[in-house]
Amino acid sequence: MKWQAQAPANIALIKYMGKTEYATNQPANASFSYTLNHLTTRVELELGETSDRWEPLTPKTRLSPAQQARFLNHLNRIKTHFGFNGHFIVRSANNFPAGCGLASSASSFAALTKASVIALAALTQQSIDFAILTTLSRQGSGSSCRSLLDGWVLWDNNGIQPVDLPYPHLSHCVLIVDRKEKSISSSHAHEAVLSSLLFDGRPKRAALRLDQLITALKTSDWRLAYETTWHEFWDMHSLFETASPTFSYLTPQSLTLLRHIQDFWTREGDGPLVTMDAGPNIHLLFRPDQIQLRHQLLGGLPGTIDVFSSGSQ
Ligand code: PMV
Secondary structure, rough: OOEEEEEEEEEEEEEEOEEEEEEOOEEEOEEEEEEEEEEEEEEEEEEOOOOOEEOOOOOOOOOHEEEEHHHHHHHHHHHHHHHOOEEEEEEEOOOOOOOOOOOHHHHHHHHHHHHHHHHHHHHOOOOOOOOHHHHHHOOOOHHHHHHHHHOOEEEOOOOOEEEOOOOOOOOOEEEEEOOOOOOOOOHHHHHHHOOOOOHHHHHHHHHHHHHHHHHHOOOOOOHHHHHHHHHHHHHHHHHHHHHOOOOOOOOOOHHHHHHHHHHHHOOOOOOOOOOOOOOEEEEEEHHHHHHHHHHHHHHHOOOOOOEOOOOOO
């Protein structure tokens, strides 16, 4: 008997950074994301014998021992929720190449939560509602709860909810500056930012930008949306740069590319939304009518740069 589920990644435009409660990943501020349906993780569960174990679902899939342990730990959490004592073989794979610098924890933990809940609901004859599903997913990786909904998603004190806004179909790509697994995990970043003197006003700034971004999208003010998301990722990276001890994800190449995109916006009066997660890679979101402009921007990037987009595989 096998149970399967799949879930997409998401990119936050208002960032979840800093927690008020660690065990349940209670965020210090509301966050807001766009679901990336072209980047997915697939998880399959099969009943096993003596202990839980992870296996690759496709030959190219790799997970480090630490990542496997984190995955199985989350499975265990869900088994405990259902009061289940049996064991599983967990198989997973992403539809995007491993080690291309794309954060996959949101899609992985959302897919694992969905597959586990499907399996355990069937095996224990229990059902859970959507709110519990999101709470469970969030305990594996906070940002994974936003991957349980499509389109624009808000995660605040009331849980997650879809937000009906213009631009439901954006095209996404990532400028890959570094393919390596990041040396400072987002879990570490969530704790470390609290040591920055700038963290004091952070929840307020994030809330103001959330309002501003939703207003910008509602009124189709793309430039204001760009400016808001630009300020927002710099705010998060400023927390990293001013933490004690300080840490950084930005590389000289990230900075060159950011400057290039900023100059492009100044020259053309238009461009993509730009954001960065806890890593050196740069995420771009284009409106459907920006195909030509996207071509122009990506064709003129300085140096040799890998671009991963929906059409890359
Ligand atoms: O879900 P986590 O614990 O990996 O945290 C994700 C944090 C960021 O990606 C930097 C921001 C976000 O909101 O996704």
